[in-house]
Amino acid sequence: MTTNNHMTSALFLLLGTLLILSQTCLGDDHHRNASLSIDMSSRRLIPNNFFGIFFEEINHAGVGGLWAELVSNRGFEAGGRHVPSMISPWGMIGDEKTISITTDMSSQFKTNPMALRMDVHCNPTTCPPGGVGTYNPGYWGMNIEEGKTYKVTFYVKSSGDLKAVLSLVGKNGTEVLAFKHIGADAEKMKKWTKIETTLTATGSDSKARLQLTTSQKGIIWLDQVSAMPTDTYKGHGFRKDLMKKLLNLKPRFLRFPGGCYVEGNTLANAFRWKETVGPWEERPGHLNDVWNYWSDDGLGYLEYLQLAEDLGAEPVWVINNGFGLLDSVDTPLIKPFVQEMLDSIEFARGNAKTSKWGSLRAKLGHPAPFSLKYIAIGNEDCGKPNYRENYVKFYNAVKKAYPDIKTISNCDASKKDLDHPADLYDYHNYTSPQGMLDNTRLFGKMSRNKPHAPKAFVSEYAVTDPTYKLDGTFKGALAEAAFLLSLEKNSDVVEMVSYAPLFMNQNDRKWSPDAIVFNSDKSYGIASYWVQTFFKESSGAVLLDSHLRIHAKDDNIYATAVKWTDKTEKKNYVTVKVVNFNHASANLDISLDGVDRKSIKLARQTVLTTDDLEGDNTFDNPTKVVPETSRFNSKDKKSLHDLVVEPFSFTAFDLVLN
Ligand SMILES: *[C@@H]1O[C@H](CO)[C@@H](O)[C@H](O)[C@H]1NC(C)=O
Numbered sequence: 001m002t003t004n005n006h007m008t009s010a011l012f013l014l015l016g017t018l019l020i021l022s023q024t025c026l027g028d029d030h031h032r033n034a035s036l037s038i039d040m041s042s043r044r045l046i047p048n049n050f051f052g053i054f055f056e057e058i059n060h061a062g063v064g065g066l067w068a069e070l071v072s073n074r075g076f077e078a079g080g081r082h083v084p085s086m087i088s089p090w091g092m093i094g095d096e097k098t099i100s101i102t103t104d105m106s107s108q109f110k111t112n113p114m115a116l117r118m119d120v121h122c123n124p125t126t127c128p129p130g131g132v133g134t135y136n137p138g139y140w141g142m143n144i145e146e147g148k149t150y151k152v153t154f155y156v157k158s159s160g161d162l163k164a165v166l167s168l169v170g171k172n173g174t175e176v177l178a179f180k181h182i183g184a185d186a187e188k189m190k191k192w193t194k195i196e197t198t199l200t201a202t203g204s205d206s207k208a209r210l211q212l213t214t215s216q217k218g219i220i221w222l223d224q225v226s227a228m229p230t231d232t233y234k235g236h237g238f239r240k241d242l243m244k245k246l247l248n249l250k251p252r253f254l255r256f257p258g259g260c261y262v263e264g265n266t267l268a269n270a271f272r273w274k275e276t277v278g279p280w281e282e283r284p285g286h287l288n289d290v291w292n293y294w295s296d297d298g299l300g301y302l303e304y305l306q307l308a309e310d311l312g313a314e315p316v317w318v319i320n321n322g323f324g325l326l327d328s329v330d331t332p333l334i335k336p337f338v339q340e341m342l343d344s345i346e347f348a349r350g351n352a353k354t355s356k357w358g359s360l361r362a363k364l365g366h367p368a369p370f371s372l373k374y375i376a377i378g379n380e381d382c383g384k385p386n387y388r389e390n391y392v393k394f395y396n397a398v399k400k401a402y403p404d405i406k407t408i409s410n411c412d413a414s415k416k417d418l419d420h421p422a423d424l425y426d427y428h429n430y431t432s433p434q435g436m437l438d439n440t441r442l443f444g445k446m447s448r449n450k451p452h453a454p455k456a457f458v459s460e461y462a463v464t465d466p467t468y469k470l471d472g473t474f475k476g477a478l479a480e481a482a483f484l485l486s487l488e489k490n491s492d493v494v495e496m497v498s499y500a501p502l503f504m505n506q507n508d509r510k511w512s513p514d515a516i517v518f519n520s521d522k523s524y525g526i527a528s529y530w531v532q533t534f535f536k537e538s539s540g541a542v543l544l545d546s547h548l549r550i551h552a553k554d555d556n557i558y559a560t561a562v563k564w565t566d567k568t569e570k571k572n573y574v575t576v577k578v579v580n581f582n583h584a585s586a587n588l589d590i591s592l593d594g595v596d597r598k599s600i601k602l603a604r605q606t607v608l609t610t611d612d613l614e615g616d617n618t619f620d621n622p623t624k625v626v627p628e629t630s631r632f633n634s635k636d637k638k639s640l641h642d643l644v645v646e647p648f649s650f651t652a653f654d655l656v657l658n
């Protein structure tokens, strides 16, 4: 991100023109003068885990998203335990005369009874060239890249000798990107056989498919088919390009796995952690019935903990506390659910040798305990009958066994004091740009006289369009920026914050906007994503007391100042962030009390703005609204007076301290 001066001045001209127009229309003031005085003696720290992310399995965020598995419905379980069952998105290669395909319950895995059965009617002379068989198009196409290697695993059985070809082919089924002959004699093939192989692509196609074909008459059964790129983040199965976008936010916590995904419409379809750990072939998978797609649970509880560790983030594990959206467990029957939670904590933190669940974790490849310091007791369940009664059972059990773990209640204490104990409480809000601006005043109004009151965890917030049709808007993102500044200021009562939702696969838009939009091979951040990047140094920084003076009637200017240390550069910075939610530009004076002016200089300035307030990034124009950074060297001698803050912009001024 560098500034293109030419473009910037063109933008200024354009903005200037718009400004004059809008001023005439709205009767807005000429530019504003604002001054920010900063008290450098301030000592209050923003909480260490202030800024994080919330990952929900929604919009194919994990399945067909961050989790790099390429095969969709890999165990043929998505269609339910029926014969025949729906095997979508698997397809048939050949016609009715040459092959028939169905399912049966012949799987060797008790937890995954379904398998695919192919009856091949043709032989080497009557089969079409290339043979007949089945293919899997993945999640709206597999991204296969030339030179990269894919690990393919599957289970197979046949009525006679097996002579087949495993291949990756382009989307039209003709261009072969990689292939291998698979063969074994009838004796071996009588029993289910696990085949593990790698395919190295000699071509690229972002909408490729995996296929197994044969020209041999007989019956072939197929089960538990996986294709994983070998090139994933640390080899842990996460898509690298999407991980890069997450790492760029420096998230200090990862709230997971939902959201309503935790609950399911009914408890029968809730996320049950014990069914998501262990060999992938034995995970039953489940219907994500709230967001309406099958989850094979390849991204299971252990993978979520690994994800948090890889991001350098504290896991915030949202447990199922006995609620579906439509049903719930009565308090007298809640004990097994409490135990399920305790077991999950032991799985994360327990001793690798001496504890039952800790030793399972070690066996599965992670002997070192994970950090787990936060348990959210449910998601948005406060209003439901039994919530409080059930909550207390979970709370007491956690505190007894793990007094250091912080618990999160679903009841919003910003409105009314809680009638039950909690360390934190969830605050969720999806609203209009104006609603988000109104919310900048919310946490300032909270009482400060109860030092032991639970702190707010703003675990879901976003400006949304009531019709959920839009990707997002720059105007909405700017209102979110103002809201985030208010949270920094009020971080004595707000301890953590995360935007929602994080991800959307372009092909499954259940909820928008979402911070990061992707398809099989590309991704972009919307303006709301880029707003969050301005806060990546906030966690653990010093919040400097600052006073903003504006000489105008409406005060749609918001600012904070934080002091932080760049550990690689070994330099101290004061970052002043300013939201100007006005049609007019502002001239800002920054003054710092308690520091010699000569020991401080403006090192760089980062601006996020566009003249299209209702616009946002798209696949066609993924960099329409991205931060632009200008760097200043000593020769520039930038004054801290009359700093121009553009109309409708979010600006960070980085001042370096000597
Ligand atoms: C802003 O300040 C300048 C002097 O620094 C003054 O000339 C100008 O009138 C002020 N503008 C407004 C709108 O107050």
Ligand SMILES: *[C@@H]1O[C@H](CO)[C@@H](O)[C@H](O)[C@H]1NC(C)=O
Residues within 6 Å of the ligand: 170, 172, 173, 174, 175
């Ligand atoms: C299939 O794709 C390949 C490679 O893109 C192309 O050369 C070929 O013409 C295509 N065939 C059909 C039938 O579209």
Ligand SMILES: *[C@@H]1O[C@H](CO)[C@@H](O)[C@H](O)[C@H]1NC(C)=O
Residues within 6 Å of the ligand: 428, 429, 430, 431, 434, 435, 436, 438, 439
């Ligand atoms: C969200 O914020 C808006 C604007 O302040 C407010 O009207 C609404 O009640 C809030 N919603 C919730 C669920 O707190």
